[in-house]
Amino acid sequence: MEGTTNLSREDKILLIPGPTPVPTPVLRAQSRPIINHRSPEFHALFEELIAGLQEVFRTQQEVLLFTSSGTGGLESAIVNTLSPGDRVLGVSIGTFGDRFADLAEAYGAQVERLNFPHGTAADPEVVRERLAQDRQGTVRAVLLTHNETSTGVINDLPALSQVVREHGALLLVDAISGLIAAPLEMDAWGLDVVVAGSQKAFMIPPGLAFVAASERAWQARESARMPRFYFDWEAARKYAARRETPFTPAVSLCFALQEALQLIRAEGLERIQARHRRLRDAVRAGVGAMGLELVAAEECASPSVTAVYMPEGVSSKELRQILSQRYQTVIAGGRGQFVREIFRLGHLGWVDGMTVLSGLLALEMALRDLGLAVPAGAGVAAAREVLAGGKEGG
Ligand SMILES: Cc1ncc(COP(=O)(O)O)c(C=O)c1O
Known part of the structure; x- marks a missing residue:
C-alpha cells in the first residue's frame, strides 16, 4: 500500500x-551549554546521577560511569576481576552471550562455554550440574546475560544467581538491554557485577556505560592481573570520591541522564x-x-x-x-x-x-x-x- x-x-x-x-525533555537537556567537568556544577550533577543509578541498579554500591558503549562496561567487568588463564564459564543463550565469552577470551581467560539453544533461557539445573563438575572450585567467574537481545529471551536471574552463589564463583551480568525494563535486584540477588548501557531502557542516546560491583568483585580486583587503563575501576572510584570521572565524560549525555532519571523516578x-x-x-x-x-x-x-x-x-x-x-x-x-x-x-x-x-x-x-x-x-x-x-x- x-x-x-x-x-x-x-x-x-x-x-x-x-x-x-529519546523523550523530548531529554533531547533538550542534551543541548544545554557545556560545563566544566571539573567544577562544582559538575560535582552536583555527578552526585545526583550516581544516586539515581544506585536506585535503578538496586544497590548500595558505587555505580561507575564510563563514556563508552555498553561493551566497554563488559570489558571493565572482565579486566577488573580476572587474570589471564583464569577459568570462566560463559553461559550463552545468544549472540550477546557469545560475545561476552569472546571478550573474556580476548583477554586470556580460559573460557568454557555453556550454550543453550537460541530462543530458550539458560536452565539453572544445567548450570548447577556444570558447576558441580568443578570440584576444585577453580571456575573464577560465570558470565550471564540478563536479557538476550538477539533472541528476545530473558533469563531467570534470581535462580541462576543462587546456583552460582552455591558454587562460589563471581557472577558477572550483562544487563544492558534488561535493566529498568525488567526487575533486577543487584544486592538482594547477590550479583557481583552488573553492566548497563545508556541507549536502552534509560531512554538516552548511546555513549554511556554503567557498572556496579559487589564487595567480592572489588576484592577480586586486588589480585586481578588483566591489563587495564581506561576501564580501571580503581581510578574511577578514586575520582568518584571527588564526584568526577578520571577522563572527560560525555557531559551532554550526563545532562540527558539527569533528565531521564527524573522521568524514571516519576514513573x-x-x-x-x-x-x-x-x-x-x-x-x-x-x-x-x-x-x-x-x-x-x-x-x-x-x-x-x-x-x-x-x-x-x-x-x-x-x-x-x-x-x-x-x-x-x-x-x-x-x-x-x-x-x-x-x-x-x-x-x-x-x-x-x-x-x-x-x-x-x-x-x-x-x-x-x-x-x-x-x-x-x-x-x-x-x-x-x-x-x-x-x-x-x-
Ligand atoms: C545484551 C546486550 N549486550 C551487549 C550489547 C552491546 O552493547 P553496545 O553495543 O552498547 O556495546 C548489547 C547491545 O545491543 C546488548 O543488547
Missing part, C-alpha cells in the same frame, strides 16, 4: 532494541516494568494474530524485545526496507546463527501502546505488500485488547 505517507519524516518510528527513542520502576510487560504481551498477541511465529516461549519472553520468525519465502531485509521506506517504521533484523530468518521488534524505553500499535499496523501493511495473506486489522485488534486491559502482563 504505497502512498500511505508522503511526508519525509526525520524521526521514524523506532522499534529496535536500542538505541531507543517508578514497578510501573515501568509493568508497562514493558504489557507492551511485550501486546506485541506477542499482535504478531500471533497475524499468523506469525514467535521465537521465545511465553515463560522466558523478554519485556524489551520480541523476536519473530519470518514467514516462509520472505526476506527480513526486504520487509525491513519496505517498513522503513513506505511506513517510516524501523525494526531490527536477526543476529547470529539462526537456522530460520527472524526479525525483532524492540519495545523498550520510551515506548507506549500507540507506538506499538502503529508498528503492528505498519508490519501488517508491509507483509501484505509482500503478498502475504495477513488478516486486515487482526494484529492491531489483538494488541489493542491486551493494552485495554483484557490481558494483563504477567
